[in-house]
Amino acid sequence: MNVSIFQTAGQLITGSGSVAKVGEEVAKLGGKKVLIITDKIIRETGLVNKVIEPLQEQALTVDIIDDVIPEPPFEILEEMAAKIIDKGYDVFVGVGGGSALDVTKLLAVMMTNTDDVRDLVGIDNIKNPGLPFILIPTTSGTGSEVTYNAIFTDNRDKVKKGIVSTYLLPNIAIVDAELTLTVPPAVTAATGMDALVHAVESYTAIRANELTDGIALQAINLISRSLRTAVHNGRDLKAREDMAMGSLLAGISLGNAGVGAVHALAYPLGGKFKVPHGVANSLLLPYVMKYNVVANLEKFAEVAKAMGENVEGLSTRDAAELAVHAMATLSQDVGIPTSIKEVGVSAEDIPSLAEEASKIDRLLSNNPRALNVKDIEKIYTEAYGETKVALEV
Numbered sequence: 001m002n003v004s005i006f007q008t009a010g011q012l013i014t015g016s017g018s019v020a021k022v023g024e025e026v027a028k029l030g031g032k033k034v035l036i037i038t039d040k041i042i043r044e045t046g047l048v049n050k051v052i053e054p055l056q057e058q059a060l061t062v063d064i065i066d067d068v069i070p071e072p073p074f075e076i077l078e079e080m081a082a083k084i085i086d087k088g089y090d091v092f093v094g095v096g097g098g099s100a101l102d103v104t105k106l107l108a109v110m111m112t113n114t115d116d117v118r119d120l121v122g123i124d125n126i127k128n129p130g131l132p133f134i135l136i137p138t139t140s141g142t143g144s145e146v147t148y149n150a151i152f153t154d155n156r157d158k159v160k161k162g163i164v165s166t167y168l169l170p171n172i173a174i175v176d177a178e179l180t181l182t183v184p185p186a187v188t189a190a191t192g193m194d195a196l197v198h199a200v201e202s203y204t205a206i207r208a209n210e211l212t213d214g215i216a217l218q219a220i221n222l223i224s225r226s227l228r229t230a231v232h233n234g235r236d237l238k239a240r241e242d243m244a245m246g247s248l249l250a251g252i253s254l255g256n257a258g259v260g261a262v263h264a265l266a267y268p269l270g271g272k273f274k275v276p277h278g279v280a281n282s283l284l285l286p287y288v289m290k291y292n293v294v295a296n297l298e299k300f301a302e303v304a305k306a307m308g309e310n311v312e313g314l315s316t317r318d319a320a321e322l323a324v325h326a327m328a329t330l331s332q333d334v335g336i337p338t339s340i341k342e343v344g345v346s347a348e349d350i351p352s353l354a355e356e357a358s359k360i361d362r363l364l365s366n367n368p369r370a371l372n373v374k375d376i377e378k379i380y381t382e383a384y385g386e387t388k389v390a391l392e393v
């Protein structure tokens with residue numbers, strides 16, 4: 001067995017209503033002056049009040065900064081850091097989707113490191129641990145609350161860049177499904193499918209191990225059984241609870257086993273065509289799975305089982321292929337486009353997309369089946385055609 005390190009948030013606090021514990025947890029961390037980091041939309045929904053009240057009950061001083069924007073650029077980190085650095089905050093609480101949580105992670109370490117934030121890009125370039133921080137997701141998808149990386153946009157070359165460090169893991173993640181009840185259907189679908197991609201990719205990844213396998217399969221099971229209900233009947237708390245837990249488990253598995261070709265092929269769609277991350281992943285998942293299936297029939301057969309498909313009497317190969325169809329059906333049922341045509345890609349764009357995706361070796365080297373630029377082009381071409389024809393096996 002290969003040597004591996006399993007890392008996640010220092011503590012996981014889960015369950016409906018768990019956000020009420022944030023006050024006592026900040027107090028335990030020694031916090032006296034707390035900063036909530038979020039965006040304007042989350043602030044307007046009133047969700048932030050569910051965080052403020054328990055903090056005030058502990059007689060803590062609480063401030064809010066709501067400057068986070070989607071796909072945050074490095075500049076926003078610098079502006080926000082400049083506003084807060086001399087205010088004497090001792091604990092940060094990040095509340096929101098992936099962007100708010102990623103910004104919180106970086107601001108925590110920017111309080112204790114003087115480097116230019118762009119110099120932190122890459123693996124293990126953060127020298128000192130940051131301020132203690134708590135992350136509270138309000139969507140079920142990114143898994144950012146349990147991963148040790150954060151993604152930012154570099155406006156100089158219009159490329160997304162990742163910062164990877166153990167210091168980006170929070171002291172505590174609080175995952176409360178009640179905070180996700182008002183997420184609109186399209187966002188629920190895209191973020192939920194992103195979480196499912198995290199689970200499937202990390203389960204079948206080269207770096208997967210026994211620790212991550214069980215966690216990933218449970219995530220696949222929870223998300224597959226509840227995503228449709230969460231999208232089409234968002235007030236269903238049980239479905240939202242399954243999604244919150246499924247997303248958390250998928251994030252833990254992703255944080256330790258990594259992801260693969262779906263993410264690699266999705267990034268150029270995000271960069272060039274501004275396709276939301278979850279939509280790009282979901283759209284590509286069945287096509288990449290179809291390509292990957294032969295590299296690990298047993299595991300893809302397990303994916304079908306975890307999705308609740310009836311695999312009785314099927315060969316391992318047929319069961320594995322059933323997983324591909326089940327994934328395409330789920331994606332369609334929650335309203336995700338089935339062709340990259342629908343998100344603005346034309347056939348002439350495919351070679352340059354493939355060229356760009358082929359450079360993301362960090363992800364491609366973790367994919368269960370090796371791919372070269374021609375293989376990637378073929379997958380994009382299939383995703384360009386009609387789903388039913390392309391997915392026929």
Ligand SMILES: [Fe+2]
Nearest residue numbers: 194198277281
């Ligand atoms: Fe993702």
